[in-house]
Amino acid sequence: MATFHDERSVWNFSAGPAVMPQVVLERAAAELPNWNNTGMSVMELSHRSPEFESILASAESDLRKLLNIPSTYKILWMQGGATSQFSTLFYNLLGDPTKTADYLVTGGWSEKAMQEAARLGAKVNAVVNTKSTGHNGAVPPPSEYKFTPAAESAYVYYCDNETVHGVEFPSFPEGVPEGVPVVCDMSSNILSRKFDVTKYGIIFAGAQKNIGPAGVTVVIIREDLIGTRMHPNLKCPVMLDFKVCADNGSMYNTPPTYGIYMAGLVFKWLLEIGGVDAIESINAQKSGRLYDAIDSSNGFYRCPVQKGFRSRMNITFRIFKNGAASKDLEADFLKGAEKLGMVQLKGHRSVGGIRASLYNAMSQKGVDALITYMQDFARQHSE
Amino acid sequence: MATFHDERSVWNFSAGPAVMPQVVLERAAAELPNWNNTGMSVMELSHRSPEFESILASAESDLRKLLNIPSTYKILWMQGGATSQFSTLFYNLLGDPTKTADYLVTGGWSEKAMQEAARLGAKVNAVVNTKSTGHNGAVPPPSEYKFTPAAESAYVYYCDNETVHGVEFPSFPEGVPEGVPVVCDMSSNILSRKFDVTKYGIIFAGAQKNIGPAGVTVVIIREDLIGTRMHPNLKCPVMLDFKVCADNGSMYNTPPTYGIYMAGLVFKWLLEIGGVDAIESINAQKSGRLYDAIDSSNGFYRCPVQKGFRSRMNITFRIFKNGAASKDLEADFLKGAEKLGMVQLKGHRSVGGIRASLYNAMSQKGVDALITYMQDFARQHSE
Structure with missing residues (x-):
C-alpha cells in the first residue's frame, strides 16, 4: 500500500488531527466491519483477545524497527495526549523533589509543559526561553543555555517541534549535563527524521500528527526510569504511572484499541515506502x-x-x-x-x-x- | 439505519470493547475516507474545525435527548476510562479532605475505585462490601447500609453494573443522606435503561460497551460540582480537572475525535430504534x-x-x-x-x-x- 494520497480531492494542511496516508484510510475502511475475517471490527475486539494482542505486538515491533529502539526501552501506549504527560513527568521523575526540572522553552507547548510542572509543585528552571521574542526561533547559542548542574537536576525537557510557532530543533540540544535524563515531546515530528533514541530518557508523542488518530499517546521510555523516581510525598494518579502502564503491557485498563490499530497501519505504510x-x-x-x-x-x-x-x-x-x-x-x-x-x-x-x-x-x-x-x-x- | 446486526457471521459476546451496531459500522466504513463530502476522514479533521465542532455538538445533543439530561448538567468528553475517573474524583470532590468518601462495593470495579481514592489519601468508608462473598450479588438490604452522615460525607459512590462479576443495581440505592452528591460508574450499562439524571452529581462511563470504541469517557456532571470542591492542598493534574475540561468545551487539548464521532453514530442509531x-x-x-x-x-x-x-x-x-x-x-x-x-x-x-x-x-x-x-x-x- 505504498503510495501517497495523490488521488484525493483535497490537500489537508491541518496541524493535527492531520492528513493520513490515503492507502491507510482505504485499508481501514475496507476492513472496518470485518477485520481479518474475524467477522468483527477491530473496535469490537476485546483488548485481551489474541487478535488484539497481535495488533498491539505488530505495532510495537514495527515502531521499534522504524526508530531503531533498543530493547532497553519500553514502548507504552497511554491516553490524554502530550498534556497528560506534562503532569505525568512530575510524579514519575521527581523522586527527589528538591531537584530542579530544566525546560528549554522555545514555543507554546514547552511553555505549557513547564507551567504544569511548576503548578504541581516542581522547582523549574528555564534553560532558555524565547517567549519575549514571540517564540520566533531566535534560540540563543548553546553557550548561553543555563542548565542546572547534574547533581541538582531531575531532568532536561524540550519540545523537538513546536506545532503552533513552527519552531523545530535542528538537532539534539548541546550541553545537557551528563547523566541527566532528557525528556522530549516529539508529538509533531516523530517519525519524520532519524534520531538516536539512546540519547533520551523519555520520548513521547500524541498520535494525531505523524502516527494516527487522536486519543493515543506513544511513550518510549528507558527502563531504568520506570517506577524508580516516583515523587516521595505526592501519590501519582494510577493512569499517569509509567510503572503501572509498563507492568501491565499498556493494558492496566482498556487501551484505545482502534487508535493503536490505526497507528499500526501507519507504521506499516512507512516501512513500505522506505x-x-x-x-x-x-x-x-x-x-x-x-x-x-x-x-x-x-x-x-x-x-x-x-x-x-x-x-x-x-x-x-x-x-x-x-x-x-x-x-x-x-x-x-x-x-x-x-x-x-x-x-x-x-x-x-x-x-x-x-x-x-x-x-x-x-x-x-x-x-x-x-x-x-x-x-x-x-x-x-x-x- | 435502524436495524440490529442480524446478518453478521458471528455473535460477539465480549464484555468490552464489545459488539457495535452493524449499521453503525457499515456507515462508518462507508464514510471513513471521505466524511460528508469534505474529502477528508473524520480522523483528519482539526478538532477546531467547524466540521468537527458540528460532530461534537450533535453527539452531545443526541445524548441529552436519549438520557433526558437537564441543562444544569454538563457533558464532558474525557480520556483514560473509568480508571482515570477513580483518581479524578479525589482531586475534584475532596474540597474538605477531612470528609469521608462513601463507597458501595459490590464488585471488582467499585473495589478498585475505593482503593484508588484511599491510596491517593482520601478517608474512605465502605457503605457495604460484598467482597467476602465473592461479589455474588448478596447485597445486604438498605437498612444495613452504613452511610457516613451528610455533614461529614464528601460523596457517595457506586458502580451501577459490575462488568466482571455480573452484579447490577436494580435501581438507585436507598438511604443516601440528603445533599450528598452521588457519583456513579455506568460504564457498562449506560443507555441500557431509563434513569433519573437529577438524582446524580456525576455519572461517568467508558465508551467501550454501550457507547463506542475504547478511548472515550463520557462524564455527565452537575454544574455546581465543577471546580467548586477542589482538594485544597493537592493540585489536580490538568487533564483530570473537570473545570479545565468544562471551561474548554472538552477541548483543552485534542480530544479523541474519531471515538466521539463513533459515539455520535451510536446515539443516532439508538434514537432511531426508539x-x-x-x-x-x-x-x-x-x-x-x-x-x-x-x-x-x-x-x-x-x-x-x-x-x-x-x-x-x-x-x-x-x-x-x-x-x-x-x-x-x-x-x-x-x-x-x-x-x-x-x-x-x-x-x-x-x-x-x-x-x-x-x-x-x-x-x-x-x-x-x-x-x-x-x-x-x-x-x-x-x-
Whole structure:
C-alpha cells in the first residue's frame, strides 16, 4: 500500500488531527466491519483477545524497527495526549523533589509543559526561553543555555517541534549535563527524521500528527526510569504511572484499541515506502521548497521563524502589504486556497497568519500545488 | 439505519470493547475516507474545525435527548476510562479532605475505585462490601447500609453494573443522606435503561460497551460540582480537572475525535430504534430469556449471582458436573460455541466460567442462538 494520497480531492494542511496516508484510510475502511475475517471490527475486539494482542505486538515491533529502539526501552501506549504527560513527568521523575526540572522553552507547548510542572509543585528552571521574542526561533547559542548542574537536576525537557510557532530543533540540544535524563515531546515530528533514541530518557508523542488518530499517546521510555523516581510525598494518579502502564503491557485498563490499530497501519505504510530514511528526505524537499517560495517572494510572504530553527512540519507565514501583515489578504488567501481544495491552512488562533503543516502523509504534489497557488496569489496581489 | 446486526457471521459476546451496531459500522466504513463530502476522514479533521465542532455538538445533543439530561448538567468528553475517573474524583470532590468518601462495593470495579481514592489519601468508608462473598450479588438490604452522615460525607459512590462479576443495581440505592452528591460508574450499562439524571452529581462511563470504541469517557456532571470542591492542598493534574475540561468545551487539548464521532453514530442509531425506552425493553427480554435458560437447566448451568442484583448486561455462569464447576466442560462449551460463531464468551480471568455480555447492540437473535446452543450442549453433556 505504498503510495501517497495523490488521488484525493483535497490537500489537508491541518496541524493535527492531520492528513493520513490515503492507502491507510482505504485499508481501514475496507476492513472496518470485518477485520481479518474475524467477522468483527477491530473496535469490537476485546483488548485481551489474541487478535488484539497481535495488533498491539505488530505495532510495537514495527515502531521499534522504524526508530531503531533498543530493547532497553519500553514502548507504552497511554491516553490524554502530550498534556497528560506534562503532569505525568512530575510524579514519575521527581523522586527527589528538591531537584530542579530544566525546560528549554522555545514555543507554546514547552511553555505549557513547564507551567504544569511548576503548578504541581516542581522547582523549574528555564534553560532558555524565547517567549519575549514571540517564540520566533531566535534560540540563543548553546553557550548561553543555563542548565542546572547534574547533581541538582531531575531532568532536561524540550519540545523537538513546536506545532503552533513552527519552531523545530535542528538537532539534539548541546550541553545537557551528563547523566541527566532528557525528556522530549516529539508529538509533531516523530517519525519524520532519524534520531538516536539512546540519547533520551523519555520520548513521547500524541498520535494525531505523524502516527494516527487522536486519543493515543506513544511513550518510549528507558527502563531504568520506570517506577524508580516516583515523587516521595505526592501519590501519582494510577493512569499517569509509567510503572503501572509498563507492568501491565499498556493494558492496566482498556487501551484505545482502534487508535493503536490505526497507528499500526501507519507504521506499516512507512516501512513500505522506505522507513524514516526515505520520509526524512521527502520531508526535507517538501519544506525546503515551501520555505524557498516564501523567501523568494520579495517580502510578500514572510516566515517569522528564524532560519536554523524553522520547522519542517509546520511552516508558518504571514502575508505582507505596505510593510505590515495584512489580515485581509490572509483571509483572501485562505478563501482562495479552499476553493482549490487546499484546506485547514489557518494559523493557530494564538498567532494568526497561515500555517501549512507538511506531515509525513502530505505528498510532494500537495506542497507543489500550494506553492503554485502562492505564486499566483502573490502575482495578483503584489503592488 | 435502524436495524440490529442480524446478518453478521458471528455473535460477539465480549464484555468490552464489545459488539457495535452493524449499521453503525457499515456507515462508518462507508464514510471513513471521505466524511460528508469534505474529502477528508473524520480522523483528519482539526478538532477546531467547524466540521468537527458540528460532530461534537450533535453527539452531545443526541445524548441529552436519549438520557433526558437537564441543562444544569454538563457533558464532558474525557480520556483514560473509568480508571482515570477513580483518581479524578479525589482531586475534584475532596474540597474538605477531612470528609469521608462513601463507597458501595459490590464488585471488582467499585473495589478498585475505593482503593484508588484511599491510596491517593482520601478517608474512605465502605457503605457495604460484598467482597467476602465473592461479589455474588448478596447485597445486604438498605437498612444495613452504613452511610457516613451528610455533614461529614464528601460523596457517595457506586458502580451501577459490575462488568466482571455480573452484579447490577436494580435501581438507585436507598438511604443516601440528603445533599450528598452521588457519583456513579455506568460504564457498562449506560443507555441500557431509563434513569433519573437529577438524582446524580456525576455519572461517568467508558465508551467501550454501550457507547463506542475504547478511548472515550463520557462524564455527565452537575454544574455546581465543577471546580467548586477542589482538594485544597493537592493540585489536580490538568487533564483530570473537570473545570479545565468544562471551561474548554472538552477541548483543552485534542480530544479523541474519531471515538466521539463513533459515539455520535451510536446515539443516532439508538434514537432511531426508539431510544432508551425501546432498548430497555429489548434488554429485559434478552437477559430474562438467558437467565431463564440457566435457571431451568436443572443445575447444569448456574449463575453465581443472586436474584435481585443480576446484571442485564453481563450474564455470568458456570457449568456444573458432579456438583462442582467443571473447567473441562467450560472449555468444551467455549470451543463448541466458537465453531458456531459465538465468540468472546470466556469469563473474566479473575472469576473464570462463562460470561455472555448482552449490550445494546447484541440482538435478540444472537441471544436465542446462544440459548439454543446451551440447551443442545446441556443435553449432550448431562448425566
